[in-house]
Amino acid sequence: MDSNKKYWKGVEELTRTPEFVELNKNEFAEPIPIEDVLEGGGLAGKTPRRDFLKAVGFGVGAVTLAACQRVPVHKSIPYLIKPEEVTPGVANYYVSTYEGSAIMVKTREGRPIKVEGNPNDLLSKGGLSAQAQASVLELYDVNRVQGAVKDGAGVTWSTLDDHVILELAKIVDAGTKIRIVSSTISSPSTLSVIADFIAAYPTAKHVTYDAVSYTGIIQANQNSFGKAVLPHYNFDKADVIVSFGADFLGTWISGEEFTRQYVSKRAAKALEEKKMSRHIQFETGMSLTGTNADVRIALKPSEEGIALVNLYNAISGTTLPGSKALQNKAANNAIAVVAKELVAAKGRSLVVAGSNDVAIQILVNAINGLLGSYGTTIDLDNYSRQYAGNDAELADFVNEVKRGEVGAVFFLNANPVYDFYQGAALAKAIEKVPLRVSFSDTKDETAAICNVIAPNHHYLESWGDDSAIEGYYTVMQPTINPVYDTRQAEQSLLVWSSNAVNNYYNYVRNVWNTRVLPLAGLSGQAGWESVLQTGFIKAADKPAGAYAFSFDLNGVAQKVLSQSAQLATSGDNLELQIYQTSAIRDGKHANNPWLQELPDPVSKVTWDNFAAMSLEDMKRLSLVEGDVVTIDANGYSIALPALLQPGQAAGTVSVAVGYGRTSGGLVIEGGVGKNAFPFYSLRNGTFQTTTVAKVGKTGDNIQLAQTQTHHSIEGRNIVRETSLAEFVKNPAHAVGHHEGHKKYDLFWQEHERPNYDWVMAIDLNACTGCGACVVACNAENNIPVVGRDEVRRRREMHWIRIDRYYTFNEKGEGITEETEIAKLEDISNVSVVHQPMLCQHCDHAPCETVCPVLATVHSSEGLNHMAYNRCVGTRYCANNCPFKVRRFNWFNYWNDSRFDNYLNNPHTQLVLNPDVTTRSRGVMEKCSMCIQRIQAGKLKAKVEKRPVRDGEIKMACEQTCSAGAIIFGNRNDPNSAVSKALKSERTYYVLEEFNVEAGIGYQAKVRNTFELEA
Template identity: 45%
Template sequence: MKTYWRSLEELEDPRALRIREAREEARQKSLLYKSKEGVDAGNSRRDFLKTLGFSVAAATLVASCKRPVEKAIPYLIKPEEITPGKANYYATSYYDAGDYCSEVVKVRDGRPIKIEGNELSSISQSGTSARVQASILNLYDGARYKGPQKQNQPISWVDADQEVGQALEDLKSHNGRLVLLTQTIISPSTKKIITQFLQTYPNAEWIQYDAVSASGILTANQKSFGQRAIPDYRFDKSKVVVSFGADFLGTWLSPVEYTKRYTSARRLDDGQRTMLRHYQIESHMSLTGSNADVRFPVKPSEEAGMVLALYNAIAGAKGAEQFSGPGTTVDVTPLAKELLENENQSIVISGSNDENIQLLVNGINHLLGNFGNTLLWDSALLTKQGLDEEISQLTADLLAGKIEGLLVWGVNPVYDHPKGQELEAAIRKLKLSVSFSERKDETAAVCQYILPEPNYLESWNDLEPKAGFYSLAQPTISPLFDSRSVQESLLKWSGQEQTYAEFLKITWENEFFPKQNEYADFRLFWNYSLQKGVFEPGTTTTASFNPENLNAAASSLAAAKPGTEVVLYESIALGNGKYANNPWLQELPDPIAKISWDNYASVPVAYAEENGLQNESVIRINGLELPVFIQPGQAKDTLAVALGYGRTHAGKVGDGVGKNMFSYVTEKNGSRQYYFENASVEVASGTTFPLAISQTHHSMEGRPIVRETNLDEYLLKPDAGNELHEEFEKHHVTLYKEIEFKGHHWGMAVDLNSCTGCGNCAISCQAENNVQVIGKEQVRNRRIMHWIRVDRYYSGDPANPDVSHQPVMCQHCDNAPCENVCPVAATPHSDEGLNQMAYNRCVGTKYCINNCPYRVRRFNWFQYVNNDKFDYNANNDLGRMVLNPDVTVRSRGVVEKCSMCVQRIQEKKQEAKLAGRMLEDGEIKTACQQSCPGNAIVFGDLNNPESKISKLFKDKRNYHLLEELHTLPSVGYLTKVRNKA
């Protein structure tokens, strides 16, 4: 059996770590009420519990006697579509910084409260990401601008239009250069409006800017295929995937879409007996690398030599021309052989922004016959269109004073451009500077005018994320603040008195209505498209490969260099940092490091040993101090630091969290490079910086909780790796009478082959169930409140370990250890197999927490905080609008945990009862299940032998956590199967 470990300390001495963790937990518990309830930490356990029980019970009694007045104002004229207490659902679309997702938004009494993926979209296919889930909270962000401003003073829209319009005319009169700087625009209607604006002001130009750029792949594809776009990667049609540093399951291009396809090619249900084989060559341990079958840690500068060697090995076998260039010490012959054995059924990708590397990658895929099979141009990705050369020229012109006016929309170059400080000074000198930012950011702070756009949930829009694939966005709530769409501003300044909603509808009537023949009346087509959320007629595109640039690309590649290199990457939670003020994202632990509320320098294990570093030590990278996290799997002579932190003008949650690394982004071959070489690294002796590491909070005492095998063994023996399951089943002895569930018996199954560890489920659960945010200090104190956590376990060599991800929530045990010890019966068992919590009965003794072997129960003591710095989403009037009224908002001093979304169960049962029918299998979906991009979670009725959950529980791969305890969980896990290395 493999040895699994959560940290290097556990690998070195697991017993000592468990003792240390137990002592620390005891210390934290003793301090819990020292400041809040006047309990002295030196008091006895008996006194502590007496005071705890009295204080909480008394608080509950007072609260029940003096209940605050709740005011409810009825509708004078009730909107036809609204039934108080019943949710409405609206299809819309999310797009920001290259992230796209088609959504269905749940709205209760006029308030959007939950986002789900749109199952009618062929792109996102009902999946979401953590950032998409958390975007609902951005709507209620107190850092949003409340209305138009001029020089930080309020101004009316009428005055703003008059003054900005006059300034635009002045620039036009003397041909003063005006730049409209935006993120990548994928809205067809918006592009038409921008075109009209540029026609009105011929002195203006439009530049698209991506903070994390794909310029290298765009320019390479332009040269190789005449297409300045990104092909559609069909991982579901692939047998072999080779990725050079592309975190396609985490942050690269279209991770929700790619996760759906990737996991579908690795599932082993419905008789599937083959599995996509995944190679990852990368520098830092990414989410994608943690899921790979084979992973090679390499320095960023070594990638070029490996790509060229792989190209030459394949070209040599195919009789094609080979090229000279930088060499590599890695033997890629076996990899080339496997790719050649899977021609037309493989994908080779690179996350590099170097055009020359991307040209060679195109050459590899062309030699393998992948274009037209696993890489398609018919549905090219359009979410990244910014060219770094244009941004470099714009920066030079701004600094040289050649530009007089700047309109900034959806981007923040003062923060995320390497020359941000210089740009700040240049923008202050402009004759006209306008920011359309919805919320505080560093660029808006230095602009003359701030004319805020509404949140996307308050807006009309259309999107074309892939060629021929369109989606609509519609308002789900009236604007909370005095904002206006940028499209409407551009129309007004172009001399058109027209709302964007009207313009959008006309565009669809003229351009998209003729592309279909299902509806003869435009009104029907429009209503249908709006209701469905997507319109996907598709396109037909052909592109031939041009090999002329390969020789020049190979000769332009630089050889690997000695010295330390630093990789800059997007985090799963914060991305480029635009929504750093979102507390849900700040508190989401990194899937690998399990750290929240900071960025840090990931260092290799050997490097840490050589330099005497520990977690939370401090090093200086080119003079910038960063805390250390020792990362197993980090490539030799490399460090890694996340982008998106170090904001100075984001809001009270995001300001001052972490360090800004965008200033360290370099440029090479005309494109921005997200690593730098020859880094100067010094150890700040005697200095430490606290990190909120949550993985080591939950120990399972070394018992087998992750079970795995390889595909060869699985095909020979379906229960391979899961032999313990039958052993435990045979030897169960219990004093309890077997429980009989006469109606429903709810259960859940998690396929470890499909769970990538992305953390989407944690945020989805948080949004659905009103889970509290507690802040960095309390996360460090082992009080993180997430109802579902995704544990990460290493196994094997610390220099390059295997990684396993396992979601853990309340197991809803039929023999639940928590139920017997509760002195007030606050955690009973339902007749449908759910372990329930009666919050108004709980007095917070926490006996249940101590008796739960799965460590999944949470003590909510942090409901109200006096310090405004930690006034998170549940503690202010605006933030409370996101709360789900179907779920009890817990008062301080009670235990809470996963309820299997009992509110959703009851809702669907009631619907079926009113309709006079039986519940259908799959009709009830928990929050974590519904939004999972990997389809890893299944929920259903175990008493229905035809249900999917029943069949999965009978699968030879199914097992339960800690089966030796005979708690009889209602949650099962399917053994992880890897391809044999």
Template identity: 45%
Template sequence: MKENTKVYWKGLEQLTNSPDFVQNAHKEFAEAPPEENLDHSRRDFLKMMGFGVSAVALAACEAPIRKAIPYVNKPVDLDPSIANYYASTYINGGDYCSIVVKTREGRPIKVDGNALSSVTKGGTNAQVEASVLSLYDNDRLRAPKAAGKNTTWADLDKAIIAKLNEINAAGGQIRIVSNTVLSPSTKAAIDIFKAKYPTTQHIQYDQNSHYGIAKANEESFGTAMIPSYDFSKAKVIVSVGADFLNAWGSPIENTKQYAITRDAGEGKNDISRHYQFESNLSVTGANADYRTQIKPSEEGAVVVALYNEIASLAGAATVSGGIEKNYLKKAAQELWANRGKALVVAGSNDKAVQVLVNGINDLLGSYGVTILPHLPVYFRQGDDAAMANFVSEVEGGKVAGVIFFNCNPVYDHPMGAKIGAALKSVSLSLSTSYKEDETASMTAFLAPDHHYLEAWNDAEPKKNHFSLAQPAITPIFKTRAAQESFMTWAGESNVDYFEFVKNNWKNRFFTSGNLQSFWDKCLYDGVLELPVEAASVSFAGNVSAAASAIAANYKSGAEFELAIYENGTVGNGSQANNPLLQELPEPITKAVWDHYVLISQKDAAAKGITNPESKTRYANITANGKTVKLPVLIQPGLAQGVLAVAIGYGRTKAGKVADGIGENVYPMVTMTNGSLNFSAAEAKFELLSEDYQIAQTQTHHTYMGRQTVIREFVSNEVKENPEILTKSFAPKVATWLDKDHQVKPGELSMWKGHDYKNHHW
């Protein structure tokens, strides 16, 4: 086989010059698509055609509309074919984005970012963009349910209030369980419920927990919080396992800030330097200048080593432990040389690791510049310890009533199976989810909430940064705002949540002038931002104790470790039933409609695994007492001795799109130092004989000799010669002489022009 000397390659097939790849390199289809095979599933059809094309084809099979009834009285603000736009807010647990919703004839069809927000700055991500399709999900609940049967809201309220009063009279415990709640008005509605039923406690958890960061800041600075990060102010960035461009912190905001520091355009002299230490190849790692592969068990040791390097340069005391890794010393030297303009982040949810990260940033003078503790964010308010205590209480029969507020812990919490089993003995169990998901299907009552595009709401993603959500469409089904449900069950007579939100904003933010004008302006902009006073902090973390805790908790000599991560398509799985997200190629693997275990090239070779044209085999992966069966996918850039699996799959009650795709790996998550740990120090790998074809777009398309598609340069060269950005990489466009001038392809038309003298369409 001839050696391939290419620097860039689309897939392993091209890297190894696979005969099949070479033979089919310039074909539109590597093999002829099946024409007369009725055994192909919808997934196979979508694999071949793509969701956008197939959606049109499938829609064309539906019965045509026989009669269209025009508007008798057309709304003033609605014209056929003319789009209307509404500022609103995407909220999905702790995931947030200020948005602008595009509607036609009263139906939302597109979601874009709101440029007026200083948090998301007009950005979005895949989950935000695709969320408009979840509005039209056919698996949504159409009405409230009791004991598995549809009922009316009046009958449901009567039954629930009776249960609540019974529990309250007996002094029974009530728990409201939710993901992070960003809405101040929602919290106010819950407080009304808690005042009526004093034994109620509100417990928040996050699928992608950041609890360790909050606890580390409590030890370091006296307040349990997650600060704002400003990547735009950092000249040197070091990340240890934090995929901050995709799934860590505030990824939309982080991406906008990070892009500013990476702009090599004209007049941009300072480009940030980015070091990434990680197990799995992430979106963030793919953008790094220097990337080092490490195992999950080594993350803490890398942070210890980095702390010691910085402490030595600062003349401070070092701590025990550490590990030597490529680029670690170089990263420390660059951080120190750029102190005051440096930033270190870590993806670990271990408090001990985060205390050391705080210590590093304190030595570097990052607080007040690239880290803003006076401006905490509220994206991840989940309390891992409180959630673990809830599971213990409900298992022990100490909880009489549970309300699951728009969350699904039976699926997406590591102890979900215990929660599901315990619900059978609870006096009152209900869910406000708009779908009968894994948790809702196990409760006695279903009080479905609106989809966020049908609802009024507000949000406070970070301190004194507020945004409004307004409905872009009338509720499609017989759903009700969960906040109105809480107030109804608390015996409130006025439960119009729109008025509740408006009054809340009036009481909190309105100072003078015309109230309606103030409200209209807030609705029009979608955001309201108030000043925040800057404040200094003093680091008081015990770095020696943190280093000792890391040494005690992270020891591994196993053949494989497991890294559990969140990908850039289905995310945490709450929108897994959205075909747009299933069809979207995952940014790194380019796989679609599939769930898989990633393995490194060296480990794959040792196990005799190859992925020619995405053909692979199944394997059993066992970690933390849980075994899953998944196809194996070779991932270049994955650390040797590491297996990586994404959360968000293995749904059983999501709907026909998501059910049956992959395995649920949330049960593989364990607790370390009181926080959820998204890795396993020991994982067993058993290769099976069963074959599988992964749907993957990695080797689709061809450059066809267009070398200008990929552009690479050294920043110093750009500084010395800015024209390199355009001249060296300008595509070669063929032109030809026509009469007296050169003609470019874009100037050529196949049709003769026509002179329109009057009106034309």
């Protein structure tokens, strides 16, 4: 442990701003809302009668009955005949697929309430993203289009079908074009339906695009190898990983899969053997992947191309024309070291870039070709189908529409009016198309200008399939009958094209019987039923081909360097980088409040996007955090609050897409951020995410809903970190136990745990900070959303949070508690540690001794329990908790009319887990260690007359973690995975000097760093 390092959550904590100091003087940072207490009738509050009836009346009956009958529901009635598969109080699980990953869907009384990863999934081995965890909430969204719509009015499906078929006949007679515009579709059955539709209407064409495009990589592979595919990357086969702006642990291609691969070379098993891969990240803004890198170099977009040219030269020993050194000395030094590292790991190295520019990606291909990466860390044969969009095709479609050549357009899982960079102009052009059909299940920006809306099922109501990777096929099956009067888009296309197979379920069966099942040696009903139980099949991998790079690199280098020169800025201009956040991504799920309230892994901002800037630029423009700035580029302007981001490259500003939507639900329409997609530009045939922007000050200031310093640990040493070199020499260096630490057991009654001692181990080397566990915990434990204003007041309710700590890569001389931000010179060279923090279930729990009503007590199995009906809301326990992990319910969030935009509606509450009590106003709550899962596991073992097996009970946070960073189990079993993890040389306990005897052990962070010359 490096005792010279200073860890801090935010600049306000580092510099001890007056506001930060003042808030931390108080016993509680958030004040008691006297006016709300008086209005609500005391801390116990009251549930409005109307909202209560909505929650338990017709809304509940409608969705529950959807699970067992298909007729329209007009009355709320109990079961007359109980469905065979539904047993009250017992969960059912169905396999399905989400974005190509095999999943399991938990249902209770016929309603889906939780999505889990399939542990046999080949991509993430049971891990799931925050988006997948939150997707079940969208099933119950009252903002969904609840039936067929024509010209703004609801119609029957037969009426809609007649209208569309008649209009298509007119278009065929006129000889005008028909276009199906969609995001990437990797479902073999859906693609087959579209092909059949095109065969029925020969002027039709399928146009595929992705809001966040990978056309640059696909086209570069076409140019380099004659194979237009998105590769399947194998980070688990790489000893040295170099990334230029690719957030591969977060939003780049397949984050959950890559996380699993990446961690396999860096966490428990690898460190037991005293080895790990090395990861170097060059990037503009601090990304999730950048926070996990061993070495991170801040690099402007204009420097990226030059750095890649220099890296190629250093590896190949040649000099491409126009090459020059960077003014960025740290980057120059790093390139020289990185080149040696890559060459030494030839065949076991990988270079990736996040740019969508074809020339940049060709250069990356050339580098990987020199390193022998193809066939090892890069697979072009068993390629990815996840992003197949073609930017040029979308541009051609836009021109066709503007020229009036399109007679009908169908939008499937696509919203170009919002996410196309010239969306406003496109909207005006589309309105002139005679037949405009959207399959969107919400009235999004594109659906709003369509004269026909044929709302698609939610995926949990659908039959279907997917194939995210060549040779890997997953099946989708409905877990509930349609909640509303919707219909699958594929079914609509079958009807409108008069397909001989007019039922989509039968169509899927035909595709699998003839094309998919034989790949695994299966057939017929038995084969189909087998797939419905396993969830997927995997065909044999194709053997790796021989790929020799072939392209004119001289011309590529000149183009790269020319583009770099165009991005270079001066004066008040900054280089603008557009990126995705881990939660909101491209904005498709922006109406999901669970995702909106998930703190960004780096900035910890919720409910907004912002302008991330460096300290140097903030000082130059005389800005403080929250100052609203205008960003002007490409003829478009928005105003956003500025955020001081450690690690941001000087001379740049980063803005996230996915925000600023105007239609599609109550959350969206409440106003969440600004749209950054119009900053895109079409250059060299692809959509580019970097440009030059002018940044100006408006004089306004907005407080961001940022959680980073809400729960200050007051400078206490709770993070343990070391380098691999030090760890190999002295494993105890990572832990650094306090000398002379004593246990004072005389003051505490020891707890007997005869059967089970439930504990947890968390590996800081595995945790990437993605936050999927936070959303999984929300879904499992009925944790409410509180909204932007309440987050600003420090009232977020998450039971598990991911603390993000910065530290200087140098010793940080001159940084003291009295340092003012005006005197702070540089915070660009920082590293980050992520630490999941939840109730530590202490044996000597400080909360238990101060509760006057015994609402919080210790169990005989090592857990700290909460009896909600005893709690009177004194908050003494929260004040006495050194980990700041207890949450106070300020409002009855699930039923209070003030929270209508988030979760308070008759259908959304159907996502509630009936095994977990929803807490009322004035109650203290915190992590229960998913006690309902523990009890269910014990009961199952008891019925089967056996002890609980290790790994049989998994926490919600543990189950969703693709990195396997969290292990739960019984410490009384010496052979359990958690017992073995806690015996690791890297294990330590947070604040163990406080004698709280925490039940959660952490494994210290280890980085495989190297020194750069000054």
